[in-house]
Amino acid sequence: xxxxxxxxxxxxxxxxxxxxxxxxxxxxxxxxxxxxxxxxxxxxxxxxxxxxxxxxxxxxxxxxxxxxxxxxxxx
Amino acid sequence: xxxxxxxxxxxxxxxxxxxxxxxxxxxxxxxxxxxxxxxxxxxxxxxxxxxxxxxxxxxxxxxxxxxxxxxxxxxxxxxxxxxxxxxxxxxxxxxxxxxxxxxxxxxxxxxxxxxxxxxxxxxxxxxxxxxxxxxxxxxxxxxxxxxxxxxxxxxxxxxxxxxxxxxxxxxxxxxxxxxxxxxxxxxxxxxxxxxxxxxxxxxxxxxxxxxxxxxxxxxxxxxxxxxxxxxxxxxxxxxxxxxxxxxxxxxxxxxxxxxxxxxxxxxxxxxxxxxxxxxxxxxxxxxxxxxxxxxxxxxxxxxxxxxxxxxxxxxxxxxxxxxxxxxxxxxxxxxxxxxxxxxxxxxxxxxxxxxxxxxxxxxxxxxxxxxxxxx
Numbered sequence: 001x002x003x004x005x006x007x008x009x010x011x012x013x014x015x016x017x018x019x020x021x022x023x024x025x026x027x028x029x030x031x032x033x034x035x036x037x038x039x040x041x042x043x044x045x046x047x048x049x050x051x052x053x054x055x056x057x058x059x060x061x062x063x064x065x066x067x068x069x070x071x072x073x074x075x
Numbered sequence: 076x077x078x079x080x081x082x083x084x085x086x087x088x089x090x091x092x093x094x095x096x097x098x099x100x101x102x103x104x105x106x107x108x109x110x111x112x113x114x115x116x117x118x119x120x121x122x123x124x125x126x127x128x129x130x131x132x133x134x135x136x137x138x139x140x141x142x143x144x145x146x147x148x149x150x151x152x153x154x155x156x157x158x159x160x161x162x163x164x165x166x167x168x169x170x171x172x173x174x175x176x177x178x179x180x181x182x183x184x185x186x187x188x189x190x191x192x193x194x195x196x197x198x199x200x201x202x203x204x205x206x207x208x209x210x211x212x213x214x215x216x217x218x219x220x221x222x223x224x225x226x227x228x229x230x231x232x233x234x235x236x237x238x239x240x241x242x243x244x245x246x247x248x249x250x251x252x253x254x255x256x257x258x259x260x261x262x263x264x265x266x267x268x269x270x271x272x273x274x275x276x277x278x279x280x281x282x283x284x285x286x287x288x289x290x291x292x293x294x295x296x297x298x299x300x301x302x303x304x305x306x307x308x309x310x311x312x313x314x315x316x317x318x319x320x321x322x323x324x325x326x327x328x329x330x331x332x333x334x335x336x337x338x339x340x341x342x343x344x345x346x347x348x349x350x351x352x353x354x355x356x357x358x359x360x361x362x363x364x365x366x367x368x369x370x371x372x373x374x375x376x377x378x379x380x381x382x383x384x385x386x387x388x389x390x391x392x393x394x395x396x397x398x399x400x401x402x403x404x405x406x407x408x409x410x411x412x413x414x415x416x417x418x419x420x421x422x423x424x425x426x427x428x429x430x431x432x433x434x435x436x437x438x439x440x441x442x443x444x445x446x447x448x449x450x
């Protein structure tokens with residue numbers, strides 16, 4: 001996977017992970033991939049639903065050592 | 076204009092007083108569909124906060140200007156953001172302090188009745204979770220039944236009333252919420268009772284709650300009588316209080332009946348449930364007022380905020396008490412059951428004393444509706 005940008009949103013509480021993710025996705029081009037790192041568990045459903053509602057593709061989501069990783073391809 | 080902060084207690088008063096309120100719920104659609112703040116006269120709009128990051132202009136026409144608007148989310152953060160955006164747009168808006176987490180935890184004590192010789196019976200209504208706990212008070216003493224895990228609420232209430240907590244009961248081993256019973260008993264020196272049939276795996280000391288057990292509260296000797304009534308669990312026990320009230324635990328609710336499957340053995344317990352509802356309870360006085368351990372829908376609340384109904388009325392009106400055919404009854408309570416409560420197996424482990432998660436984890440485990448009933 002060719003990651004264009006990585007956003008570290010660890011330690012941030014709702015709504016900041018989604019707010020920062022949105023800002024970050026605005027800075028990359030269509031088809032490029034954003035990696036997001038989050039520790040707030042609520043982000044799991046929220047970032048997933050946000051990506052869906054914006055038409056972006058969530059390519060992969062995984063959890064390692066209590067850190068949630070999202071790989072979002074911009075629409 | 077700035078956004079106002081509302082407590083769960085303030086919202087609870089609006090539910091009980093039947094006031095109007097417009098709730099802008101900014102959680103995910105799934106979360107909103109699953110579980111929300113229910114009120115008789117509440118209106119709702121569900122728009123996830125992440126669809127409002129560019130502004131709230133689009134939803135302004137959908138928000139009333141002649142009603143209070145409360146923004147609600149899971150924990151608080153997003154509702155503060157959205158309420159402030161509304162305030163900047165010139166709208167009055169409030170957010171719920173602590174979000175749905177605090178709503179799930181809030182208990183409202185409501186007086187059910189005065190008992191003989193100055194005694195009192197209180198119902199603690201946990202609106203956000205549908206749990207009901209009880210306190211019987213009489214001349215300096217108190218008994219508590221089905222306490223939820225917020226032990227301070229009960230201990231402080233007893234202090235306020237100037238009574239000593241002597242007896243703490245759980246009608247059964249709960250699967251939908253974490254019991255505060257044995258912790259209250261430990262903190263106050265009260266006796267903690269649990270039905271032995273439900274307690275085969277518990278790892279703490281308790282006193283056996285058995286059929287016909289009788290305790291008397293205070294000098295006026297308010298009677299608390301145990302009645303073995305299995306079906307939701309094999310140990311489920313009801314109480315008759317002061318010969319007037321029937322505490323049914325999770326066996327019989329106002330608009331539904333208990334489900335027999337939360338310990339994984341529905342087929343085994345259907346017969347017990349039938350026997351309790353159609354035989355044991357039928358032998359009781361119809362004028363007893365039923366006080367259950369849960370409500371499922373807001374319509375089960377009476378106008379004064381209590382959840383209570385005459386037993387005779389339930390025999391007429393409650394669908395679960397009117398299924399003549401035994402086979403149909405069996406199908407009703409074993410097929411097509413609603414989903415099981417969140418973390419129900421782990422909650423049972425906590426209530427057995429086998430695991431002791433921290434406060435935050437307990438809160439997470441209890442999120443969502445109680446789902447103890449079948450209609």
